[in-house]
Amino acid sequence: MSRPITSPLVIATHNPGKLREMRELLAPFGIEARSAGELGLPEPEETGTTFAENAAIKARAAAEATGLPAFADDSGLCVHALDGAPGIFSARWAGPTKNFSGAMARIAGELDRRGITEADRRAHFVSALVVAWPDGHEELFEGRVFGRLVPPRGSLGFGYDPIFQPDGHDRTFGEMPSEEKHGLTDTPLSHRARAFAALAAQCLRRG
Ligand code: ITT
16 A cells, blocks of 8 residues: 555645545545635646646645645546647636636637547546645556547536547536546546546545
8 A cells, every 4th residue: 555645635726626526536535625725725837747747746835835645636638639639738728717618619629620520539538646745755646538529518517528428428527417427336437536546545445
């Protein structure tokens, strides 16, 4: 087993959709979690070139600021016909107003311009989860889920969920309640749930 996670744990995200999912994933393990918002933590600049680097920047900044172990997610949608864009820039494509309708329309527009048919609109989500401790120790776990992009459907979830239909499913993440997106009743489904399952196996015990 890697280093076990103990309470309290800081969830180093300012994204309310992610925060809800990270709390849901942690819930069965009895870990007391405090959010970056509750603790008034600033958002560090994401200067990394990979999901893993950016997750480490966020977790490390929160651990150093609070003296507590901190848990961060860096994630994004990689569109295969766009050479992996928006990728680590997924949040930035929505701009400062967090306009994900605009970001989803931009993806559709770029695919239309390249003449990519609906059948060829392959994409995957990535989640890199890092837990950082104040003494500098870090653990990294990654998860991916593959699927295809469709016109937006559903208003559940957050971000790019309405346009992503995971392989083997006929609904988008935007049409799935979060338990179904996590896949908690079965095998993990979402990128975040898959990364979290690896983390839980190494660093958590059921409470
Ligand atoms: P923090 O850095 O504070 O955690 P953020 O929103 O800036 O929040 P990221 O830099 O990791 O987070 O950006 C990831 C973006 O990718 C996020 O804003 C979503 O738009 C998108 N994304 C990640 N996971 C997603 C999911 O499960 N469903 C839909 N969109 C997702």
